[in-house]
Amino acid sequence: MNIANPEVPSPSKAAPPTKRARVLAITSGKGGVGKTFVSANLAAALAHRGERVLVLDADLGLANLDVVLNLFPKITLHDVFTGKAALDDAILAAPGGFSVLLAGSGMVEYSRLTAEVRAKLLEVIETLAPRYDRILLDTGAGISDVVLYAVSLASDVAIVVTSEPTSMTDAYATVKVLSSQQQRGVIQLIVNQVSRLGEGRAIRAQLQRVVDRFVNPDAEPAVKLDLMGEIPADPAVREAVQKRQLLLEVYPGSAAAKAVNALAAKLAT
Amino acid sequence: MSIDPAEHSHASPALRLEGALQLLQQSGRDLPERSDPAWLQAVLDALCDLSSRDALTGLANRRQFEIALAREIDRVARAGEPALVLMVDIDHFKQVNDSHGHPAGDRVLQAVAQRLLDCVRPMDTVARYGGEEFAIILPNCPPAFGRAVAERIRRRVEQEPVPIEGGAPIGITISLGGAFAPQWVRSTATLWLAGADRQLYRAKSEGRNRACLEQPTDVQVSSEEKNMLFSSPQFEDLE
Numbered sequence: 001m002n003i004a005n006p007e008v009p010s011p012s013k014a015a016p017p018t019k020r021a022r023v024l025a026i027t028s029g030k031g032g033v034g035k036t037f038v039s040a041n042l043a044a045a046l047a048h049r050g051e052r053v054l055v056l057d058a059d060l061g062l063a064n065l066d067v068v069l070n071l072f073p074k075i076t077l078h079d080v081f082t083g084k085a086a087l088d089d090a091i092l093a094a095p096g097g098f099s100v101l102l103a104g105s106g107m108v109e110y111s112r113l114t115a116e117v118r119a120k121l122l123e124v125i126e127t128l129a130p131r132y133d134r135i136l137l138d139t140g141a142g143i144s145d146v147v148l149y150a151v152s153l154a155s156d157v158a159i160v161v162t163s164e165p166t167s168m169t170d171a172y173a174t175v176k177v178l179s180s181q182q183q184r185g186v187i188q189l190i191v192n193q194v195s196r197l198g199e200g201r202a203i204r205a206q207l208q209r210v211v212d213r214f215v216n217p218d219a220e221p222a223v224k225l226d227l228m229g230e231i232p233a234d235p236a237v238r239e240a241v242q243k244r245q246l247l248l249e250v251y252p253g254s255a256a257a258k259a260v261n262a263l264a265a266k267l268a269t
Numbered sequence: 270m271s272i273d274p275a276e277h278s279h280a281s282p283a284l285r286l287e288g289a290l291q292l293l294q295q296s297g298r299d300l301p302e303r304s305d306p307a308w309l310q311a312v313l314d315a316l317c318d319l320s321s322r323d324a325l326t327g328l329a330n331r332r333q334f335e336i337a338l339a340r341e342i343d344r345v346a347r348a349g350e351p352a353l354v355l356m357v358d359i360d361h362f363k364q365v366n367d368s369h370g371h372p373a374g375d376r377v378l379q380a381v382a383q384r385l386l387d388c389v390r391p392m393d394t395v396a397r398y399g400g401e402e403f404a405i406i407l408p409n410c411p412p413a414f415g416r417a418v419a420e421r422i423r424r425r426v427e428q429e430p431v432p433i434e435g436g437a438p439i440g441i442t443i444s445l446g447g448a449f450a451p452q453w454v455r456s457t458a459t460l461w462l463a464g465a466d467r468q469l470y471r472a473k474s475e476g477r478n479r480a481c482l483e484q485p486t487d488v489q490v491s492s493e494e495k496n497m498l499f500s501s502p503q504f505e506d507l508e
Contacts (some may be wrong), residue, residue, distance in 0.1 A: 145457075145460070165498075165499055168498055168499075169490055169495060169498065172490060172494070172498060173490050176490070206498065207498070209497065210494055210497045210498050213497060214491075214493075214494050214497075
């Protein structure tokens with residue numbers, strides 16, 4: 001079954017024009033590993049560095065970016081798709097100095113990825129790409145066809161993973177799917193909730209070993225996992241999430257906030 | 270279904286219950302005594318069972334099949350175990366009806382249903398999907414096993430003509446189309462079935478009396494891979 005859409009040209013293959021946002025898809029395989037937390041705070045960190053950033057809620061079924069950012073807009077992507085509102089009216093200013101485009105709960109009906117929805121999502125990204133330096137696609141949990149399609153629209157993809165066995169298994173499965181269905185050569189890893197320094201490197205190495213043994217012999221191109229960074233387990237994260245505020249706003253000096261800033265610095269180079 | 274509730278409210282609850290009980294009696298179901306505390310639960314169970322079966326063949330009906338399919342696709346996405354759905358269509362069924370009459374057609378449907386049941390495991394769901402079309406869900410079904418089962422079913426139906434009253438047994442063949450659920454991928458039942466339908470169409474257009482199965486997408490995480498993923502070097506710094 002062909003889930004990834006072969007007709008869509010991979011943006012990574014086309015030389016990016018000078019003024020066009022780089023699109024980064026943030027995905028996880030397993031839910032509950034802090035994917036949306038990472039998306040929102042990474043966007044804030046990039047914005048702080050002077051980038052024009054848009055976060056697009058690409059979890060069309062069950063988004064919670066609105067909850068994390070404490071935003072409950074009247075106009076969402078759903079209204080844009082149904083022609084009730086203009087795209088510009090659905091773009092909000094988020095607390096961290098970036099823009100956000102929320103899917104809206106009405107998008108549940110789009111959890112079936114029709115050709116029409118695919119075309120509309122592509123159109124939205126193409127329209128917005130020239131206006132930003134970076135677009136982050138916060139995808140849903142799992143490896144649904146919606147997630148795979150959203151990832152196919154991005155030039156870069158990062159998988160958020162923790163050391164939990166289920167998270168690692170799902171991350172590995174995601175790598176396999178992205179390799180076999182989208183021929184991804186480089187996949188970034190963001191290792192969240194690490195209990196000690198260097199755990200991110202160890203997890204990357206472990207995943208890479210299994211990929212080298214079981215995926216790369218048949219993969220063209222071979223998959224190289226790249227560690228974008230690790231974020232320590234930090235009680236400040238939980239507190240910020242419960243306050244429904246960005247960690248970078250409420251606890252900018254926390255260890256996790258510093259780690260997110262380091263991620264942004266690495267991404268910006 | 271558009272039943273006007275106002276129209277039905279004229280019947281008293283007791284009367285409606287009697288109707289339901291009569292239905293259960295006609296379908297040959299044994300219920301405990303009315304004074305038994307288990308009676309009400311038994312009535313509900315029997316009604317649920319009745320509403321989930323096809324009247325002619327006793328197989329799961331289409332509603333029951335769709336519930337099972339939705340459950341299975343969630344499970345596959347979560348656990349990554351391979352699962353197969355088969356669509357089965359009786360070849361030239363219209364000719365059976367036209368030349369032997371509808372009672373013979375019904376006999377053929379019942380016989381094919383029984384042969385399908387005989388060829389699968391108790392955990393598999395066999396359903397009458399509609400008309401002369403059947404569908405089978407096979408959870409935890411590796412590709413090689415799926416091909417073997419599909420071929421076994423095809424051969425079994427071909428080799429056993431269906432006896433009918435007042436005539437020679439009728440030779441029947443079937444076409445099968447199968448698709449594996451995309452492992453680890455949260456997909457939809459609609460997409461999964463569409464894959465099986467495409468293969469059924471292929472089987473028909475390639476001459477019928479054959480089984481065509483979609484190549485599964487290989488995103489299974491084997492126990493060998495899991496073993497390596499969780500082997501000890503993860504906890505050492507090797508770089």
